[in-house]
Amino acid sequence: MEPCGRRPASRVAAALALVGLAAGLAACEGPSSPPPAAASPSASPSQGVDATPVPLPPGVSVEVGQARVEWGDRIVRVVVANESAVDVVVAAAQITGPRWATPARSLGSATAAPGGSATVRLLLGAPRCEQPEEADVLTLELDDSASPGSAPRAVLAHGIDASADPDDVLTRRWAEECAAEAVATGARLSWSPRLEVVEVVEVVEGVEGARARLTLWLDPVPGGPLVEVQAIDGTTLLSPVGGPQWALGLSSAAGGPVAATLEATPARCDPHAVAEDKRGAQMPVRATVDGVAQPVFYLPLPEAAREALHAFLGQACGWPAG
Known part of the structure; x- marks a missing residue:
């Protein structure tokens, strides 16, 4: 497990937007860090919560992939790796961006224990087949209701770059589906x-x-x-x-x-x-x-x-x- 305040070099370094991060993770920022704003108990990824970009919580990273068995069902996976000292409970997740007409939505919740990881499965949304100009965004809804004094929900929006999608799964799926859609018009x-x-x-x-x-x-x-x-x-x-x-x-x-x-x-x-x-x-x-x-x-x-x-x-x- 990495000490508070450190991030492994192999971890994702993209910017995040965070509302009401779990108290156990926020403690790693040190006593001089300002506390995050409290999230509404009903906050969810679909509500598009406005937030200020902050660093990724120490010891937590995400990676997009796809299992061969789930390719035909249009399911992608997000692995949440947790090297912090507290559970990371993902209540829901979605992937959005200019090349998706509808978001990819999670099919269930998952918990990454300290030193472990958890896999969240998402059903891809419908593609929007124009040339994309921006990266996709992964939004996680964290459940910290078990931690005293913390908000029951925290929404974390994470830009998906090459380090978070090393096999280019999202781009390949978008390109495949748009090709099939283009052919189907004729x-x-x-x-x-x-x-x-x-x-x-x-x-x-x-x-x-x-x-x-x-x-x-x-x-x-x-x-x-x-x-x-x-x-x-x-x-x-x-x-x-x-x-x-x-x-x-x-x-x-x-x-x-x-x-x-x-x-x-x-x-x-x-x-x-x-x-x-x-x-x-x-x-x-x-x-x-x-x-x-x-x-x-x-x-x-x-x-x-x-x-x-x-x-x-x-x-x-x-x-x-x-």
């Missing part, structure tokens, strides 16, 4: 509900006997921009036959529905890794809208196709039945 993309399994006689990339065929449909949106789908990348479960991606060349210029068939072999055959895979059925799309290349976004296979995919892997890889 074309509806969909997979056929099932994949086809075909037998082959030659050995292809170490796998003999079966390939999977998936069909991608592009249906133009009347009056929308020109959409072209150049390629689909391989995934952790599926490898394109003959290269690292499927070259498609689908275009909404056709004026009606068009389709392309993707032929695949297993990308891996270890049953344990396949069983635990979380993104193998999320197909990475490379497209342009009115000639402007979009960030890669993901088009998931439908449920029936995902089930058939696992059956295909078992067949192609020669796993024992059952």
Whole structure:
């Protein structure tokens, strides 16, 4: 645990706005520090509490991340690390900023004990797809009602910089969702509900006997921009036959529905890794809208196709039945 008044160099150094910080954390500022203003008991992140920027409470830091298993559910995680001497109770949290039309809101509370950490899960809000000019802001609602003489709620607003989001999770999710939104203005993309399994006689990339065929449909949106789908990348479960991606060349210029068939072999055959895979059925799309290349976004296979995919892997890889 770090002494009062010190902050580890690896911790986030961005400015914060704080109202009514818990008395146990404020004590680390020393007797000469002015006491923070008391927060209203009903204060919450959604109320946009006005506050003066102050340093991050000693020993407390935050970091944004995302678990692969929660990618499809649009959930991000905020880890609150606590090297102070008191509990840090996060009653609620949200992420806001100019590139989000609605805030990401927490799905529950969490408590970081001294010397430990806690994870707060947040459901992403709807993106606002213009070029962002400001960083996102994480707002934490701290519950210090158990500390005598302290306010029951404290609101902490924290600018999210590269040190607080080292994997650039928020930017990548925003870019992916805006790319999908831009494509959807000019074309509806969909997979056929099932994949086809075909037998082959030659050995292809170490796998003999079966390939999977998936069909991608592009249906133009009347009056929308020109959409072209150049390629689909391989995934952790599926490898394109003959290269690292499927070259498609689908275009909404056709004026009606068009389709392309993707032929695949297993990308891996270890049953344990396949069983635990979380993104193998999320197909990475490379497209342009009115000639402007979009960030890669993901088009998931439908449920029936995902089930058939696992059956295909078992067949192609020669796993024992059952």
